[in-house]
Amino acid sequence: MECTIDWGGPEGMLFVARTGSGHVTAMDGAPEGGGSNLAPRPMELMLAGAGGCAAYDVVLILKRGRHEVTGCQVELDAERAETDPKVFTRIHFAFTVTGRNLPEAAVERAVRLSHEKYCSASAMLGKTAEITHSIHVVEA
Structure with missing residues (x-):
């Protein structure tokens, strides 16, 4: 099993995960932690x-x-x-x-x-x- 996580960049804490089975999901943080609340933690x-x-x-x-x-x-x-x-x-x-x-x-x-x-x-x-x-x- 494998997965690759990419950071969305210096403007926030958005991360995109690409799974070994070919699916994509996003993760983000709360605003108080530098995130934008765009996706689940x-x-x-x-x-x-x-x-x-x-x-x-x-x-x-x-x-x-x-x-x-x-x-x-x-x-x-x-x-x-x-x-x-x-x-x-x-x-x-x-x-x-x-x-x-x-x-x-x-x-x-x-x-x-x-x-x-x-x-x-x-x-x-x-x-x-x-x-x-x-x-x-x-x-x-």
């Missing part, structure tokens, strides 16, 4: 990556189990350390999974498997952060 993207990784796992596990999943949302709430490096110290993943006749136990299992076995992002973040999760199953 790098740490927000790390949090989004963990949420995307976990949601991907949950949907894939449920589909492989032949469950009729029709929607998956995960809201993340995180706290960071007060001092540098301001690592994540707590992250809560709140899953809302929608489907037809979707057993709550199957969703709980999928979330647990993601957290304990498959999600590389939360495994890394779990080295500094307490990771918790909750689920809400909605009938489609």
Whole structure:
């Protein structure tokens, strides 16, 4: 896996990332940090990556189990350390999974498997952060 980051120049703190898979995303800082607030902060993207990784796992596990999943949302709430490096110290993943006749136990299992076995992002973040999760199953 590879990625290239280019700085937008001396007028601010805008950075453009080009991924090895050929995609582009931007990152920026808050105005008080020299940024222009044009894009997500790098740490927000790390949090989004963990949420995307976990949601991907949950949907894939449920589909492989032949469950009729029709929607998956995960809201993340995180706290960071007060001092540098301001690592994540707590992250809560709140899953809302929608489907037809979707057993709550199957969703709980999928979330647990993601957290304990498959999600590389939360495994890394779990080295500094307490990771918790909750689920809400909605009938489609």
